[in-house]
Amino acid sequence: MNSFNVEQIRNDFPILKREARQGVCVIYLDSTATSQKPVQVIEAMNDYYRRSNANIHRGVHTLAEEATTLYEGARERIAKFINAASSREVIYTRNTTESINLVAYSWARANLKAGDLVILTEMEHHSNLVPWHMLQMERGIELDFIPVTEDGLLDLEAYKSLLDRRPKLVSFTHMSNVLGTINPADEIIRLAHDAGAITLVDGAQSVPHLSVDVQALDADFYAFSAHKMCGPTGIGVLYGKSALLDAMPPFLGGGDMIKEVKLRSFRANSLPHKFEAGTPAIAEAVGFGAAVDYLSAIGMERIAAYEHEITEYALDRLEEVPGVKLFGPSADKKGGVAAFTLDGVHPHDVAQILDQDGIAVRAGHHCAQPLHEKFGIPATSRASFYLYNTKDEVDMLVNGIYKVKEMFG
Ligand code: PLP
Helix, strand or coil, X not given: CCCCXXXXXXXXXXXXXXXXXXXXXXXXXXXXXXXXXXHHHHHHHHHHHHHHCCCCXXXXXXXXXXXXXXXXXXXXXXXXXXXXXXXHHEXXXXXXHHHHHHHHHHHHHXXXXXXXXXXXXXXXXXXXXXXXXXXXXXXXXXXXXXXXXXXXXXXXXXXXXXXXXXXXXXXEECECCCCCEECCHHHHHHHHHHCCCEEEEECCCCCCCCCCCHHHHCCCEEEEEHHHCCCCCCCEEEEECHHHHHHCCCCCCCCCCEEEEECCEEEECCCCHHXXXXXXXXXXXXXXXXXXXXXXXXXXXXXXXXXXXXXXXHHHHHHCCCCEEEECCCHHHECCEEEEEECCECHHHHHHHHHHCCEECEEECCCCHHHHHHCCCCCEEEEECCCCCCHHHHHHHHHHHHHHHHHCC
């Protein structure tokens, strides 16, 4: 394995060179919310608009063909990146949230009835809670939750008991955006299948940071967003096994998702177009493809190993600070997320004071309000790490927290 050259990687991210305010560089510790973009992605999108812009699939002219090739080429590379059996199984959506909603609107409304059980977990992002609340209100499905233990892990024994109730769907996050917990997705899926359930994995935080193989996991559905993995906003993916996707009714109606339209009827297109109504985010797909190329060239194993090193260092350093309480498991069970509280200081104040030194962390419930309630707190400050962060930046974060403590006496 070549050594991981973080300085070289940082050179690819122009934004990391800008000042947050005069004389203060940006220290970006908020990649869990969205990642920064390398010049390779920015240029690919620029080039697309400068050279190839046209609508896809419908034209025979050179630009339309070129745009279609770029759009579909990106899909091929994304399919390979997650080891999908075919690019037909990769549906472009707007983001993880829309991918989960697609399953809730199409698969779930065709397959679930009143009283059917959907299992979620207590550590879900609102994106994997609210679509199911909505279905519960509309259909009377039942929801239950795999509990989270004090140290931020899923209680798998409790999960096994829940499975005795024969759920129809188990939908869970592969990696928590608050605790950083990397859940044992393979085991959760195997147990769900043994109980006759379909699985949906929220991969918003896992695909950017881990090597994900949807076939090895045997996931039925897997959702993720480009913007958290060095790609642009406005595009995400729903992976689904083709047998499931083929059997599902379309979600949105309109152009591109049809094979034929009559005045009083239509025939849906084949996969993956069946779920892509209207002019899609073409430049964003091109950028997504470039992001996948970028991450693949570095290697997801190397990225994960580097992030592990930074996370371990960050947790050790943060633990040293009196009054800091960290949430989530130890570094060996989590990705690059450090959510914490500081005694006597509101998380928003922590974030605001850190910002004076250019340090970008997030404060709030991070769209995981029930999880915060479980831990009896309204909010946390959250620092998160990606391939471009350094130990020096962790040190600056820790120094910044000491400064906050001084200010609050
Ligand atoms: N799920 C998890 C675990 C997340 O962290 C996020 C975003 O932070 C989402 C879902 C929603 O992602 P998006 O806003 O890209 O739809």
